[in-house]
Amino acid sequence: MDLQSFREKEIPSFEKEMLDYIGKDLTKKEQIHEAMSYSLAAGGKRIRPLLLLATIHSLGGNQKKGYAVSAALEFIHTYSLIHDDLPAMDDDDLRRGKPTNHIVYGEDIAILAGDALLTQAFEIIAASDxxxxxxxxxxxxxxxSAGPDGMILGQMADIQGEEKELSLEELQFIHKNKTGELLKFPIYAACVIAEALPEIEEQLMEYAEHLGLAYQIRDDILDVVGHVEELGKNTGMDEEHNKSTYPGLLTLEGAKAALNQELAAAKDKLKNVEQISKNSDKPVQINLLVEMIDLLVID
Amino acid sequence: MDLQSFREKEIPSFEKEMLDYIGKDLTKKEQIHEAMSYSLAAGGKRIRPLLLLATIHSLGGNQKKGYAVSAALEFIHTYSLIHDDLPAMDDDDLRRGKPTNHIVYGEDIAILAGDALLTQAFEIIAASDxxxxxxxxxxxxxxxSAGPDGMILGQMADIQGEEKELSLEELQFIHKNKTGELLKFPIYAACVIAEALPEIEEQLMEYAEHLGLAYQIRDDILDVVGHVEELGKNTGMDEEHNKSTYPGLLTLEGAKAALNQELAAAKDKLKNVEQISKNSDKPVQINLLVEMIDLLVID
Incomplete structure (x- = not known):
């Protein structure tokens, strides 16, 4: 199965299950549940759930077993976006092509909706089977991954680095934590759920590291060259906020070269996975994970 | 042992362990850890940890086994205060006798410090032994208890009830969720940790319900009759915010009567516990829990 078919088969049924966690009976919902659903349902690429489910499938496991953790992960990703968009933070009014949570519900409810998504994420995993x-x-x-030594540490470094010229090292520290940790988690979770061999897990975690870095470099590049309609969010925001970016530090061409380098390194790790799996009794099909890399290529 | 000695023996050693979760080496701390520690260390009565530890001890268990969960609970309680105090929420500048988190660190870091405490709470339990x-x-x-069908639901109802005359029923709904759930959790956690008999747990949970209600009625009364120095926070805030309160709905005397009624009901449940425990091979010493009730009495 190719990634496109896998995505079309799994993501809609995953999304339905994810939204059901907020409450199946819409008429009984309180406004807090509505505010949570609003941002959860606002779409996005579901890249983290896709990564988690595709990795379980690649490892020979049943991807349905990854739905609960994928939902938890998407809850946490969504909470971080709601809080990031607040006036006291990035002050964004558009996200995934729709008004941000605090624009629709007000700042107080947006803060609570974020808190609620974060809290319920752990409930979902604890209650899973x-x-x-x-x-x-x-x-x-x-x-x-999401806490004060992971994503939040990256968000802090991001805030502290605003209006300041960052070195490439500092920029990488921000991204490694701010976005990298939550892009590595789905691979780790898939390895736990599908009981991957330790030596396979090790290679997959390195794959995840390169993929996460590539993802962020690509995001920075698209902020320069992309269009509002394609991205569903305002572009040029990095420059407006005087944020340091890969194109800013490396030039646009340099950033594209760095992106390609990360993508090639990620591909190498998958070749290692294939090699190791050939000599084991747990076959791993790497094609979906190779296609995840191709998704990030910029022409 | 009486509650005073128990508290003096356990709480300082618990507090040390709690703060150690943020990082033992202060020089290595990032500002996010500093902001988390600031509000955690700001004191407060540690009523929830005390309740948890005292209940384990009463059930014949080792209260040290409750330190990790008590820390997690205090992390969550503290995060909820930081977010509640934000300008977009209650807009308070004084808490536990000190400037609130966003006054010291700014709104953005206060939001992240709250998020970080909430996230790490679950890490602490997951990593415990x-x-x-x-x-x-x-x-x-x-x-x-802390999520969108518990504490956060109560916070939402509280926001929606501002500037509105609430019925006693609506006020109780707010308190049952906003503060009651996190006051019931320590009793439940103690029962899980010390493996209480189900029929003992049932009575203790009802005790917790009455204690939680009493706690809130008392808080409302103190907001009217208390002093800033005693409480470490501004008084008269409820009236300033036009919040419905027990004294407002029942008169001051009526609120005191309601408080006494809850305290008496809580005491009755402990008598039931004593009765059940006499006929079992797991003795329960109720004296610390009786003293927890006496703490809430207003002369």
Whole structure:
């Protein structure tokens, strides 16, 4: 199966299950649930769930077993966007082509909706039907990835780096934490759920590292060359906020070269996975994960 | 042992362990950790940890086993205060006798510090050394109590009820969720950790329900009759915010009567616990829990 078919088959049924966590009976919903649903349903590329489900499938597991954790992950990703968009933070009024949460519901409810998504993420994993040992591993990893030594540390560094010229090293520190951690988590979670061999997990985590970096470089490039309609968010925001970016530090061509380098490194790790899996009794099909790399290529 | 000695023995050693979760080496701390520590260390009565530890001790368990969950609970309580105090929410500049988090660190960092405390709370439980089954139960219960069908639902109702005359029923709905859920959780957590008999747990949960209600009525009364120095926060804030309160709805005398009624009901539940425990091989010492009630009495 190719990634396109996999995505078309899995993502709509995953999305339905994800929104059901907020409450199946819409008439009984309180406004807090409405505000949570609004941002969750606002779309986005579901890149993290897709990565998680595709990795489980690649490892020979049943991707349905990844729905709950993917939902939790998307809850956390969505909360971080709602809080990031607040006037006291990035002050964005457009996200995924729609008015941001605080524009629709007000700042107070947007803060609470973010808090609620973050809190319920852990409830979803705890209430899922995996073995307790696996649930504890997943909760621990998700909290670390999203917490004050992961995503939030990156957000802090991002705030502190505004209006300041950053070195490439500082920029990478921000991205490694701010977006990289939550892009590595789906690969880790898939390895836990599908019980990957440790040596396969190791290669996949390195794949995830390169993919995460590539994702961020690409985001910076698109902020320069992309269009509002394509991205569903305002472009040129980095420059408006005087944020340091890869194109700013490396030139646009240099950023594209760095992107290609990360994508090539990610591909190498998958070749290692293929090699290791050939000599084991747990075959791994890497094609979906190769296609995840191709998704990030910019012509 | 009486509650005073228990508190003096346990709370300082608990507080040390709690602050250590943020990082033992202060020189390595980032500003996000500093902002988290600031509000965590700002004191407060540690009523929830005290309740949790005292209940474990009463059930014959080792209260040290409750430190991690108590820390998680205090992390969540503290995050909720930081976010509640934000300009977009209650806009308070004084908390526990000190400037609120956003006054010291700015709104953006205060939002992130709250998010970080909330996230790390689940990490602390997941990383603790209880059995995986117990950890999953505790995480599930904590997320439910603090989430969009618990504390956050109460905060929403509170926001929606501002500038509006509430009925006693509506006021109770707010408090049951906004503060009641996180006051019931420590009793539940203690029962899980110390493996209480189900019939004991049932009575203790009703005790917790009455205690939580009493706690809120008392808070409303103190807002009318208390002093800034005693409370460490501004008084008269409820009236300034036009919030409905028990004294407002029931008169001051009526609120005191309602408080006494809840305290008496809580005491009755402990008598039931004593009765049940006499006929079992797991003795329960109720004296610390009786003293928790006496703490809430207003002369």
């Amino acid at each position: 995996a073995e307790p040992e696996k649930k504890v591993k997943l909760i621990l990893a998700l909290a670390k | 209880a059995e995986p089954e117990k950890k999953v139960k505790l995480i599930l219960a904590l997320a439910k």
